[in-house]
Amino acid sequence: MSPGSQHTSWSIVFRIAWRNLWRNHRRSLIMLSAIALGLWGMIWMTALMRGMVDQMIDSSIKTLSGHIQIHAPGYLDDPSIEYLMPPLDESPALQSLLGTDDVVAWSQRIRVPAVIRSERDVIAVTLVGIDPEKEKGLSFIGDSVTEGDYLTSVDDNKLLVGKKLLERLETRLNRRVVLMSQDPENNIAERGFRIGGMFDTDLEATETGYVFAGLETVRKMLKMGPGVSEISLLSHDYRQLDPLLEKTRSAAPAADVKSWIEQDPYMGSMLAVMDGFVLVWFTVIFLALSFGLVNTLLMAVFERTREIGLVQALGMKSTNILYMVLIESIIMLLMGLAAGNILSWLTILPLKDGIDVSSVAAGMEFAGMSSTLLPAVKMYDVVLANLLVLVLGIAASLFPAWRASRKVPIEAITRVWQ
Amino acid sequence: MTIEITNAVKCRGVSKVFSQGELAVHALTDIDLDIAAGEFVCLSGSSGSGKTTLLNMIGGLDVATTGEITVAGKRLDKMPMSELADLRLQHIGFVFQAYNLIPVLSARENVEFVMQLQGIEADQRRVNAMEILQQVGLTGMEDRRPAELSGGQQQRVAVARAIVSKPALILADEPTANLDSENSDKLMTLMRELNSQIGTTFIISTHDEGVMAFAKRLIRLHDGRIVSDEAI
Known part of the structure; x- marks a missing residue:
């Protein structure tokens, strides 16, 4: 280490962040629950909606349409x-x-x-x-x-x-x-x-x-x-038909070759609407989550103003303080996401045989679905939900972390010194 | 790491004015001060005399309104925040009046904190921390969190942390304010020993006559001005 330079000691930054997380058990647990329930809501609701649309599409494809x-x-x-x-x-x-x-x-x-x-x-x-x-x-x-x-x-x-x-x-x-x-x-x-x-x-x-x-x-x-x-x-995937469609048109140039979406534009638009809905749904849940996350971190930073001043006085750089708050947030996000994924798995697994919606079967049939609704968990949706919460959660944490790192040592520590 | 400096601290024409609305409070006025390496200095004066403000500025925690402060040969007013943090880390140890320790770390971890930022290896950190805690009489209490230590024990941990990496300068702001006389004497004796043995420069603010008795040099402040400066 060169004289005058500061070593970024990840172990101490991580240790303080981890222990800070558990200083207010109740607040951290509430936030963890909110993240877990938010992710569960994203995955579960999307699985249900995907299941409905999949059933409608599958039903349409199997009713002689094919891909x-x-x-x-x-x-x-x-x-x-x-x-x-x-x-x-x-x-x-x-x-x-x-x-x-x-x-x-x-x-x-x-x-x-x-x-x-x-x-x-x-x-x-x-x-x-x-x-x-x-x-x-x-x-x-x-x-x-x-x-x-x-x-x-x-x-x-x-x-x-x-x-x-x-x-x-x-x-x-x-x-x-x-x-x-x-x-x-x-x-x-x-x-x-x-x-x-x-x-x-x-x-x-x-x-x-x-x-x-x-x-x-x-x-x-x-x-x-x-x-x-x-x-x-x-074909193998009803969403990935373009290459085969091209080949078929080349092989039968005089014929009228159409994909299931072209034959049933309503279903195709349902699929597009569903993809849009998933993003909107994820965004709405995340926005609600982010307010809680930012508030929790701001409260924590406010409560620890004197400590932040102390570690600054001892020579910790602003960047390390920023990392400390960010790591605390990341740990909370990762734990919440883990809990949310487990909760989703535990609640979706028992429904692998479907949800009986026979009481509204007439309405379901009108939409092209059966009286048993099968949730469809897509890896893409699970990864997207996890990444969205993690990446945007970190982004939302930047403000409280930045606030903590920009504290002027004397102002932070003055409460003690005078 | 001990830095050999002829002048540990040099202040020239240092003034500090706090603005409170339209009211300007002159906390320090035209301070000229030289403190040589290895001195054991007490700053005394009543509340509001400017002791803490002067310590804050020498420690790079606050900025002078006018004048120059040089610590370890570096002009503080020319340094950005990150370099000031490095200066504090490498050359200055702090002992505050209260709320000295990081609550989520044990006594040993608090002592290791500065060494860890300095990049000292874990094994060496542990050896140094255990030695210094033994020196301040806290053997067996290494794993206790601050909340499990008395006020005097916490202050001794703070002193241990301040001295463990052997900084050139230790700034202590009313370090005995929350201690009984027995613990206060023990702490001051310890700091004097370190000053004698290692040559660390100490600047201690106090209005306690018992603490002043340990000083080699006593500087009295009144209304932000130095009114006396005498070797004892």
């Missing part, structure tokens, strides 16, 4: 049999893309408006011809059949009908119904089906809106060629 859909141009404006895509054999680039690791699951479908008739009622539905094996893991139908049997192949003659639709048609499993649609020549195409399975979903609109049969069976019924209405595919 990306490929259609013939014009189909989305008039989803009829007139707008068909050529078979995949004629598009080797697209076929090759669908076989890459970027695509988690994909399937071809025929999807046309139809009318279903039982002995009791006639209801308009969407008839979907599917490849049953490929739908598993792609859309809801793969794991929603609760009674009867799922389709076994593209040639399966059975029909899958939703639970609510069965009720409305006043029919049941194994009974026959008649499906009626238009063939490519605009003639009526009609066929009888035995109801082979009943599917049950969280959304009544899905149960009443769709019926499913094997892809080839529907093709024969509609007297159509090898084309399909749509190809739906799933």
Whole structure:
């Protein structure tokens, strides 16, 4: 050490800061609780909101949308049999893309408006011809059949009908119904089906809106060629679709390729609103916290004015005094954050099976959610909440720390000397 | 670290005026003073005579309104706050009248505090602190916090802290004000011994005749002026 220079002794600065923190147990514990509860509020509320939005998006994606859909141009404006895509054999680039690791699951479908008739009622539905094996893991139908049997192949003659639709048609499993649609020549195409399975979903609109049969069976019924209405595919992350979207558009330049957000702008805007809401929510909670933090530190600095004067008189530099107050604040913030994270974990873990909101299920379904709300804890949100409280907390502590470091020794110590 | 200085303290035309609204209070007026290294000086005078103000300015805690103060060969009025802090750390020990210790540190840690800021190794700090605490009669009380020590014991810890790093100058403001006569005598005896053994310069403010009896040089202040300056 050169003569005249002062060593920044972190151990003494840290020791004094740590012990100062516990001089007023009650005040420190209240502040720690406020930080912990603030962080818990940030994480818990965000997990709940994320869970709601995730469910809405997941529900939308699983209701046949997938992450990306490929259609013939014009189909989305008039989803009829007139707008068909050529078979995949004629598009080797697209076929090759669908076989890459970027695509988690994909399937071809025929999807046309139809009318279903039982002995009791006639209801308009969407008839979907599917490849049953490929739908598993792609859309809801793969794991929603609760009674009867799922389709076994593209040639399966059975029909899958939703639970609510069965009720409305006043029919049941194994009974026959008649499906009626238009063939490519605009003639009526009609066929009888035995109801082979009943599917049950969280959304009544899905149960009443769709019926499913094997892809080839529907093709024969509609007297159509090898084309399909749509190809739906799933990627790894519904937020990171741009690269795959570009590749798909390159592989199928004549087709109409759209992401789930483009197909459902309402959901896309919900996602953007949610991200904004998280930041606003975090900011509001932090502002409330910061007032408490600054007040606590200012009180502590005020109470220790004479001590600050004493250590200044003994030769401690202003920067070390600033560090002392900042470290006290950082310790308090870190402890509060640790407690808040543990509290969040302890309160969210028991809810891993979801929160039963069946008492408001009708309203939830209207928003596209099920009657069980699953909190979704995103690491990004947890890290953001922790960093926000820590970084802005330190920033808020700078003022009291600066006040402490700028005290004039004689003014601080005068209370004792005179 | 002992600094050899011919003139430990030099004051030339030092005045201090405190403003209280429109009222100007002349705490010190035109003080000329030389204190050589190794002196044991008492500043005496009644309350308000300017003893504490003079000590504050010599210690670099306060700034003279006019005049020059030189300590350890350095002009205090030319020094920024950070250099003043270094000067206090390296060359000056303080003993205040009361509230001398950092409440959250033990007696040993209080004594080690200055050494720690000076960057002395932990082992050496501990040895020095234990030796000096033994010297001031506080063996066995090293781990007690200030609240667990009597007023006299606290003052002895403060003296131990002031002398442990062997500064050139020790400034003590009414160090015995809160002590009984027995403890007061013990403390003053200790400071005289240190002055004789190590050659540390002491400037002690007091209005206690018992303390003045220990002085080698007695400077009397009245209404901010030196009225007498005599070797004893």
